[in-house]
Amino acid sequence: DAGITQSPRHKVTETGTPVTLRCHQTENHRYMYWYRQDPGHGLRLIHYSYGVKDTDKGEVSDGYSVSRSKTEDFLLTLESATSSQTSVYFCAITDRGRTDTQYFGPGTRLTVL
Amino acid sequence: SQQGEEDPQALSIQEGENATMNCSYKTSINNLQWYRQNSGRGLVHLILIRSNEREKHSGRLRVTLDTSKKSSSLLITASRAADTASYFCATGSQGGSEKLVFGKGTKLTVNP
Numbered sequence: 001d002a003g004i005t006q007s008p009r010h011k012v013t014e015t016g017t018p019v020t021l022r023c024h025q026t027e028n029h030r031y032m033y034w035y036r037q038d039p040g041h042g043l044r045l046i047h048y049s050y051g052v053k054d055t056d057k058g059e060v061s062d063g064y065s066v067s068r069s070k071t072e073d074f075l076l077t078l079e080s081a082t083s084s085q086t087s088v089y090f091c092a093i094t095d096r097g098r099t100d101t102q103y104f105g106p107g108t109r110l111t112v113l
Numbered sequence: 114s115q116q117g118e119e120d121p122q123a124l125s126i127q128e129g130e131n132a133t134m135n136c137s138y139k140t141s142i143n144n145l146q147w148y149r150q151n152s153g154r155g156l157v158h159l160i161l162i163r164s165n166e167r168e169k170h171s172g173r174l175r176v177t178l179d180t181s182k183k184s185s186s187l188l189i190t191a192s193r194a195a196d197t198a199s200y201f202c203a204t205g206s207q208g209g210s211e212k213l214v215f216g217k218g219t220k221l222t223v224n225p
Binding site: 033035040041042043044045050059090094100101102103104106107 | 144146158161215216218
């Protein structure tokens with residue numbers, strides 16, 4: 001998976017609790033992305049980062065925040081999880097950040113009860 | 114909103130047959146990419162075709178791009194059971210956007 005790890009790989013939580021997902025890369029790539037994948041919707045971009053402390057919103061950013069304090073780590077936080085955020089979350093990285101190949105992590109399956 | 118739309122949503126074939134999947138998109142693009150996802154795994158990049166290219170090959174994969182019709186096709190020749198997966202197209206927009214927009218995918222089943 002191109003030097004990308006995600007943690008945790010599985011998580012079950014309750015509505016209203018905060019959740020943080022971590023993406024860690026060893027490739028020193030500038031761009032990092034968080035997607036969610038749901039049946040019938042494919043992959044949808046939540047947030048992305050184009051450098052340390054530089055982030056921007058994607059298509060479905062409501063209810064999510066991100067932080068990137070180091071090149072290698074990109075954190076996705078659900079401040080107050082809702083059942084609609086039950087999904088599989090994928091992190092991706094790209095080297096040149098010009099819509100070239102993206103490399104994906106293994107995913108985190110999040111269930112919000 | 115989805116940029117790429119794959120067709121068909123699901124495809125079932127026998128080993129040795131060819132599989133063709135199509136992708137249509139709405140706005141001008143810089144490039145179009147195809148990815149594969151095995152069940153329970155992350156996506157894996159297969160091939161990228163730029164807007165000024167019409168056809169590209171990689172092993173048993175052939176991708177075509179018709180920018181006038183805003184469509185692309187992925188052909189897998191001599192399919193194998195190991196090709197069973199979901200296939201997604203993703204488009205990068207003109208202007209150097211660093212974001213890709215993914216379609217909903219085609220689920221391919223290759224029966225042995």
